[in-house]
Amino acid sequence: MKQLLAAWGLLAFILPAAAEDRRWVDLTHDLSSESVFWPTAAPFRMTTDFAGMTERGYYYSAYSFATAEHGGTHLDAPVHFAKGRRSVDQVPLDQLIGDAVVVDVSAAAARDRDYRIQVRDFQAWEARYGRIPVGSIVLLRTGFSRYWPDAADYLGTDLRGLAGVAALSFPGLHEEAATWLATERKIASVGIDTASIDYGKSRDFAAHVALMTRNIPAFENITNLEQLPATGVFVVALPVKIRGGSGGPLRIVARAGEP
Amino acid sequence: MKQLLAAWGLLAFILPAAAEDRRWVDLTHDLSSESVFWPTAAPFRMTTDFAGMTERGYYYSAYSFATAEHGGTHLDAPVHFAKGRRSVDQVPLDQLIGDAVVVDVSAAAARDRDYRIQVRDFQAWEARYGRIPVGSIVLLRTGFSRYWPDAADYLGTDLRGLAGVAALSFPGLHEEAATWLATERKIASVGIDTASIDYGKSRDFAAHVALMTRNIPAFENITNLEQLPATGVFVVALPVKIRGGSGGPLRIVARAGEP
Numbered sequence: 148m149k150q151l152l153a154a155w156g157l158l159a160f161i162l163p164a165a166a167e168d169r170r171w172v173d174l175t176h177d178l179s180s181e182s183v184f185w186p187t188a189a190p191f192r193m194t195t196d197f198a199g200m201t202e203r204g205y206y207y208s209a210y211s212f213a214t215a216e217h218g219g220t221h222l223d224a225p226v227h228f229a230k231g232r233r234s235v236d237q238v239p240l241d242q243l244i245g246d247a248v249v250v251d252v253s254a255a256a257a258r259d260r261d262y263r264i265q266v267r268d269f270q271a272w273e274a275r276y277g278r279i280p281v282g283s284i285v286l287l288r289t290g291f292s293r294y295w296p297d298a299a300d301y302l303g304t305d306l307r308g309l310a311g312v313a314a315l316s317f318p319g320l321h322e323e324a325a326t327w328l329a330t331e332r333k334i335a336s337v338g339i340d341t342a343s344i345d346y347g348k349s350r351d352f353a354a355h356v357a358l359m360t361r362n363i364p365a366f367e368n369i370t371n372l373e374q375l376p377a378t379g380v381f382v383v384a385l386p387v388k389i390r391g392g393s394g395g396p397l398r399i400v401a402r403a404g405e406p
Numbered sequence: 407m408k409q410l411l412a413a414w415g416l417l418a419f420i421l422p423a424a425a426e427d428r429r430w431v432d433l434t435h436d437l438s439s440e441s442v443f444w445p446t447a448a449p450f451r452m453t454t455d456f457a458g459m460t461e462r463g464y465y466y467s468a469y470s471f472a473t474a475e476h477g478g479t480h481l482d483a484p485v486h487f488a489k490g491r492r493s494v495d496q497v498p499l500d501q502l503i504g505d506a507v508v509v510d511v512s513a514a515a516a517r518d519r520d521y522r523i524q525v526r527d528f529q530a531w532e533a534r535y536g537r538i539p540v541g542s543i544v545l546l547r548t549g550f551s552r553y554w555p556d557a558a559d560y561l562g563t564d565l566r567g568l569a570g571v572a573a574l575s576f577p578g579l580h581e582e583a584a585t586w587l588a589t590e591r592k593i594a595s596v597g598i599d600t601a602s603i604d605y606g607k608s609r610d611f612a613a614h615v616a617l618m619t620r621n622i623p624a625f626e627n628i629t630n631l632e633q634l635p636a637t638g639v640f641v642v643a644l645p646v647k648i649r650g651g652s653g654g655p656l657r658i659v660a661r662a663g664e665p
Binding site: 173179200203204209210213215227236241356383385388395396399 | 430432434435436437438447448452455457462463464465466467468469470471472473474475476479485486487488489495499500503609610611614615642644645646647648649650651652653654655657658659
């Protein structure tokens, strides 16, 4: 009888959760000539192939576009920073789809725009929410998404070219923390609401190297993380499937609750 | 007591299903210069921005690419064929993510490569599997994906330009069936494993117009539908979020079982 009552209680818990309308949140910036791109990358360009009424009497519009793989909301495939590692079309779906945690470091990033997320930030998160599960997608919330698409605020500079690179200033993930996530927590992938998983002042991209030599991809320039809870998040992150690509435009969505 | 036993029975059914490892299937062709594009569209072009060891001692590779919105596995947004309707960035997530049905017309398409899927094909499907639910994603399996990327077999021609358009020959959805899906079944979206939701010989793109005037998007050049059951399929179809785009490269995945 106790078992039956327990079952009944569990059912009463499961059924409303299953029926609940769990809203998907779009973590993607739209892509346009206003999108923030790396200072050395050409901006997103769109050309009109046709837009208007055709001779046959139906409306038709179609465009072409040209873009760097690593502009706007995008995925860095491991081969972006690690020779011989996976290209964007080779990243397994289980590194793109799965349970996620959201780690909020926006207070530290507000105090110091060159902040690097430390192992102790994750330890503090775990003290509150429990151990980051193996295979997690780890989403890092610096709060910098609120500056998009103002490059001066978002990147720390609106200069272009090498002068722009030299003036970059935004928070990122410390290489020690990147290594810790990869080796101690065996995460699937990592995402951030800045232009790079390494902080703006990085010259050696050590967090990229630490992750990508271990075949861990990164999602960059994501947004709307404030709409998600810290745990119990399910993410679907689907990049354009470019054969041999080092990355590419990414559409990433999430919702609270395990599907 | 009867209720409790029923609850217990239901639990025994739910829990193993939830624990089961439901494999995601990638319904996306990879994108390269070999991808099948419409005869009048320029092929996919990729350029190397950098690939090799840097002076600072880390490996780095990055590429840029240029493409028509409607090449390879892609989404047609309603504005592609309907003035004032939604662009690709405006398509609601609930038309991109949700329950799907798979309708197999590969036998008819094998007999007649200009076959148009009829209302009676859906009625036959419903006689076997039940009524297509409101809000469904309807995936049409013609079997033509097996010809990819051989344009002569897949499109019916490897000619390019207007001569290629004139020689197109592949199956699609009849406009009456498109209207029926939109108005009688109120579907969310539709997908097909050919280059177009209209058959190759179409000159008025009537299925596109029927769907898109009603704000229903289409997924084209999808693949691997033979790996899915007819019902109980969950689809996530995420296009590149091009501001104002008439469509764009799509990554689409599916798995058996409701999440």
